[in-house]
Amino acid sequence: MNYATSRLLLLVSVTWLVTTQFAQCDDQELLDVISRAGPQGAGSFAARAARDELAQRNVEFLPLLLAAMNTSNPIAANWYRTIYQEIVTRGLSTGETHWPIAFLKQYVGDTKRNGKPRRLVLSLIDRLEPDFRNRWLPSRLTDPEFRSEAVALAINAGDQALTDKNTEMAKAQFQKAFQYARDRSLVTQSAERLRSIGETADVIRHLGLVTDWWLTGPFDAPEKTGFALTFEPENGVNLNAEYLGQNNATFGWSRYRTTDALGQLNLVDALTKADEAVAYAWTEITVEHGQKAQLRCSADDCCLVWLNEKIVSPHEQWLNGTRFDRFADTVTLVAGRNTILVKVCQGPQHRNPEVFNNWSVQVRLCDDEGRGISFRNALPAIPTK
Amino acid sequence: MNKQSSNLCCRRHSLLTIIVCLVSPCFAENWPGWRGPARNGVTDDSGVPTTWSATENVRWKVILPGAGISNPVVWQDRIIVTASAGQDQNELHVICFDRRTGKKQWHQQLWGTSPTLFYPQSGMASPTPATDGKHVFAFFGTGDVFCFDMDGGLLWQRALADEYGQFQNRFAASSSPLLFEDKLILQCDHYGDSYLIAMNQHSGANLWKSERPEAWHSWSSPQIVAAKHQYELVLSGSTKLDAYDPDSGDRLWTVRGLAQECIPTPVFGQGLLYAVSGPNGDHYAVRPGGRGDVTESHVEWKHNRGTSFVPSAIIIGNRYYLADDKGLARCWEIPSGKILWRKRFRGKHTASPISADGKLFFVNQQGSTLVLDATASEYVELARNEVNEEVLSSPAISDGCFFLRTSKHLFCIGNSAEQPDRPN
Numbered sequence: 001m002n003y004a005t006s007r008l009l010l011l012v013s014v015t016w017l018v019t020t021q022f023a024q025c026d027d028q029e030l031l032d033v034i035s036r037a038g039p040q041g042a043g044s045f046a047a048r049a050a051r052d053e054l055a056q057r058n059v060e061f062l063p064l065l066l067a068a069m070n071t072s073n074p075i076a077a078n079w080y081r082t083i084y085q086e087i088v089t090r091g092l093s094t095g096e097t098h099w100p101i102a103f104l105k106q107y108v109g110d111t112k113r114n115g116k117p118r119r120l121v122l123s124l125i126d127r128l129e130p131d132f133r134n135r136w137l138p139s140r141l142t143d144p145e146f147r148s149e150a151v152a153l154a155i156n157a158g159d160q161a162l163t164d165k166n167t168e169m170a171k172a173q174f175q176k177a178f179q180y181a182r183d184r185s186l187v188t189q190s191a192e193r194l195r196s197i198g199e200t201a202d203v204i205r206h207l208g209l210v211t212d213w214w215l216t217g218p219f220d221a222p223e224k225t226g227f228a229l230t231f232e233p234e235n236g237v238n239l240n241a242e243y244l245g246q247n248n249a250t251f252g253w254s255r256y257r258t259t260d261a262l263g264q265l266n267l268v269d270a271l272t273k274a275d276e277a278v279a280y281a282w283t284e285i286t287v288e289h290g291q292k293a294q295l296r297c298s299a300d301d302c303c304l305v306w307l308n309e310k311i312v313s314p315h316e317q318w319l320n321g322t323r324f325d326r327f328a329d330t331v332t333l334v335a336g337r338n339t340i341l342v343k344v345c346q347g348p349q350h351r352n353p354e355v356f357n358n359w360s361v362q363v364r365l366c367d368d369e370g371r372g373i374s375f376r377n378a379l380p381a382i383p384t385k
Numbered sequence: 386m387n388k389q390s391s392n393l394c395c396r397r398h399s400l401l402t403i404i405v406c407l408v409s410p411c412f413a414e415n416w417p418g419w420r421g422p423a424r425n426g427v428t429d430d431s432g433v434p435t436t437w438s439a440t441e442n443v444r445w446k447v448i449l450p451g452a453g454i455s456n457p458v459v460w461q462d463r464i465i466v467t468a469s470a471g472q473d474q475n476e477l478h479v480i481c482f483d484r485r486t487g488k489k490q491w492h493q494q495l496w497g498t499s500p501t502l503f504y505p506q507s508g509m510a511s512p513t514p515a516t517d518g519k520h521v522f523a524f525f526g527t528g529d530v531f532c533f534d535m536d537g538g539l540l541w542q543r544a545l546a547d548e549y550g551q552f553q554n555r556f557a558a559s560s561s562p563l564l565f566e567d568k569l570i571l572q573c574d575h576y577g578d579s580y581l582i583a584m585n586q587h588s589g590a591n592l593w594k595s596e597r598p599e600a601w602h603s604w605s606s607p608q609i610v611a612a613k614h615q616y617e618l619v620l621s622g623s624t625k626l627d628a629y630d631p632d633s634g635d636r637l638w639t640v641r642g643l644a645q646e647c648i649p650t651p652v653f654g655q656g657l658l659y660a661v662s663g664p665n666g667d668h669y670a671v672r673p674g675g676r677g678d679v680t681e682s683h684v685e686w687k688h689n690r691g692t693s694f695v696p697s698a699i700i701i702g703n704r705y706y707l708a709d710d711k712g713l714a715r716c717w718e719i720p721s722g723k724i725l726w727r728k729r730f731r732g733k734h735t736a737s738p739i740s741a742d743g744k745l746f747f748v749n750q751q752g753s754t755l756v757l758d759a760t761a762s763e764y765v766e767l768a769r770n771e772v773n774e775e776v777l778s779s780p781a782i783s784d785g786c787f788f789l790r791t792s793k794h795l796f797c798i799g800n801s802a803e804q805p806d807r808p809n
C-alpha cells in the first residue's frame with residue numbers, strides 16, 4: 001500500500017469513527033465537542049462534524065445553541081455561529097412559525113450573557129417582530145452591549161424635541177444621554193447639545209480626566225533611549241529641584257493646567273518643542289475611599305506611569321499618537337492622597353515631514369465602563385524656591 | 386548548494402511546473418491571492434479590456450457588505466472578497482460570488498476576536514485572502530485566521546490575538562497571507578510581540594513561529610523568492626529587509642536601511658529583489674542568497690527618489706515601475722537603475738499596479754484607472770477609465786476580466802461582446 005492510499009484509508013476511517021460516534025451523541029454532547037475546539041486549530045475536525053450534524057436541527061434548538069454561545073472561547077463561538085446562521089437562514093426562508101420568541105426576547109435582554117450573540121438575536125427579532133427594537137432599545141441605557149445605541153436614541157429624541165420647540169423635553173433627553181453616555185463621542189455630543197440650550201456639562205469630570213499637573217523637562221534622550229533611561233524625577237519627586245537637561249538647559253518644575261476639552265496635555269505648549277527627549281508630569285489626587293479603578297492613558301510617543309511610586313502602566317510604543325484610551329490598566333487607589341507620575345517620551349522627528357511632531361499625554365481614572373471616578377485634584381501650593 | 390538542497394529545489398520547481406501545466410490548459414489564469422498568481426501584480430491572462438466606465442464594459446457589479454481594501458481573489462468561477470462591519474468592525478465577512486454573473490454563492494459571517502484601531506475605509510479587511518483551489522484562507526486585522534472549503538464550509542480557525550496577545554496596531558493588520566507548499570505564512574508585525582508564523586494549511590497547527598522582538602508595526606506582506614540554493618521568505622519592516630528559511634523560520638539574512646513602517650511588498654525581477662519603503666525612503670535592489678547582515682555585500686542598487694508609503698512596485702521584463710502615494714510615477718530600467726520616464730499621474734494612489742496582456746493598470750483613489758502600454762520603454766498612455774467611486778483596493782485580473790473593488794461595490798469589467806447574464 002502506498003503512502004497516499006494509506007492516508008486516504010486513515011481519513012476514511014477517522015471520518016467513519018467520528019460520524020458513527022456522533023450518531024449516538026445527544027445535542028449537548030455535540031455542543032460540548034465544539035466547545036473543546038481551541039488554539040492551533042485543535043479539535044477542528046470533530047467540531048466540523050458536530051457542526052454539520054447540529055446545523056440540521058430546527059429553530060427549537062436555538063435555546064440550547066444560544067446557551068452554548070455564551071462562551072469565552074472565541075473559536076467555539078464562531079463554530080456555533082455558523083450553526084446559528086444556517087438554522088436561522090433556513091427558518092426564515094421556509095416561513096418557520098415555531099420560533100422561540102419569548103426565549104429570544106429574554107436572551108437579548110439578559111446583560112449577563114455575551115454581547116455578540118445577543119446582538120445576533122436582536123437582528124433575528126427584527127425580522128420576526130419588526131417594531132420590537134424601537135420599543136425596547138431606548139430603555140437599554142445601562143446595558144453594556146446596547147448602551148451606546150440607547151444614548152444615541154436619547155440624543156435623537158432631544159434633537160426632535162428641539163425641532164418641535166419643546167426645550168424642556170430636549171433638556172431632559174440630553175441630560176439623560178449625558179448621564180448614561182460612556183463612549184467619548186457620545187459624551188461630547190450630548191454635552192454640546194446641553195451647552196447649546198444653555199445648560200452645563202462637565203466632560204472632564206464625567207470622564208475622570210486629570211488636568212492639573214506639575215511638569216519638568218526636556219531631558220536629553222537620544223534616538224529612542226528615553227523609555228529605558230532613568231532621570232532624577234523617577235528617584236523621587238522634589239518640586240524644588242532643578243535639573244540639567246537637553247542642550248545643557250537647567251529647569252525645575254512648573255505648574256500647568258490643561259484647558260483642552262478632553263484633558264490632553266500638550267507638552268510643546270506647556271514646556272517646549274523637543275525631539276529625542278523625556279518630560280515628566282506629576283500630580284496628586286484625593287479619593288474618599290480606597291477602590292479599584294482603570295487608569296487609561298495615551299501619549300505621543302510613549303508613556304510610563306507610576307501610581308503612588310509604583311509602576312502601573314508601562315507602554316513603550318513609538319509613533320502611535322495620543323489616542324483616547326489607548327491603554328487601560330487596572331489600579332488600586334488608596335483612600336486619601338494618591339500621587340501620579342507620568343514619563344512622556346518623545347522620539348526622533350518622523351521621517352515624513354508631513355507628520356506633525358506632537359508631544360502630549362492624556363490620563364484619566366474611570367470605572368470599567370468608562371465613567372470617571374470621583375476624585376479631587378489636590379496639588380500642593382507652588383513651593384517657595 | 387549541496388546536492389540535497391539542489392534536489393529539493395528541483396523537485397519543487399518540477400512540482401510547480403506540473404501544477405501550472407495541469408491548470409493552464411483547461412482554464413484562464415487564476416488570481417489566487419495578494420497581487421495575483423506570482424504575487425507581483427503580473428498575470429499571463431489576456432483579453433482584458435482597455436477602456437470602460439461606470440457603465441461601459443461593466444459585466445456586473447455587486448454591493449459589498451462592509452469596509453475593506455483587500456483585493457478580490459479569483460479561482461475559476463469563484464470570486465472571493467472579505468469585508469468587515471459593525472461595532473469596532475468585528476463583524477467579519479467572507480463572500481463568494483459567481484465570476485460570470487456576480488450572483489452570491491456563499492457568505493460566511495464570523496466574529497473578530499480582538500479588534501484594534503483601524504482605518505475607516507479598510508476596517509479589519511485589509512489583508513487579501515488566499516486560495517489554492519481547495520481552500521480559502523482569510524486573515525483579518527483582528528488577528529483571526531479562517532480556513533474554508535471552496536463551498537464556504539469552515540474547516541479550521543485561529544484566533545492569534547487570543548493565543549499570542551492582542552494586535553496593537555493603529556490601522557489594523559494588513560499583511561496578506563502567503564501560501565507556500567503546505568504552509569500558510571503570516572507576517573504579524575505590530576506594537577506588541579511581533580512574529581512570523583507558518584501554519585499547516587490542512588489543520589491550522591503551527592509548523593513554526595519565529596519571534597521578531599525588534600519589529601514594530603508594519604503592513605507589508607511576505608514574499609517568496611527562489612534564491613540560488615533555496616527558497617527565501619522575505620519580509621519588509623522595522624527599518625530592514627529580512628529573509629527567512631520558509632521550512633524552518635530561521636533568519637537567513639538582513640539588509641538594513643528601510644523605513645520604520647513598511648507597507649509595499651517586495652518584488653522580484655532580473656535576479657534581484659526590489660524593496661521600497663517611504664515616503665522619503667529608498668529603493669533597494671538586493672541579491673538574494675546571503676547570510677547574516679548583507680547590507681554592504683548584497684545591495685546591488687539603491688535609489689532615493691519616488692518612494693511610496695503604500696503602493697507596491699511592479700516589474701515587467703527589465704522595467705521597474707512605481708507610482709508613489711501622490712501619483713508621481715517613475716519607470717526605471719533594471720538592473721542599471723536608469724530612469725526611463727517620470728510622470729505625474731492624476732490623484733492620490735493607494736492601490737498597487739497590475740499588468741496583463743501588455744498593459745499596465747494604475748488605479749487612483751478617485752477610481753480612475755490609467756492604462757499604459759507595458760511593452761514600450763517610453764511612456765505610452767492607452768486610456769483613462771473612470772468609475773466615479775473611491776478605490777483603495779488593488780484590482781485583480783482573471784479570464785479576461787478586470788475586478789475592481791471600490792468602497793461600495795465589486796465591479797467585474799470585461800469586453801461587452803462577451804456579456805453574460807446579470808446577477809439576480
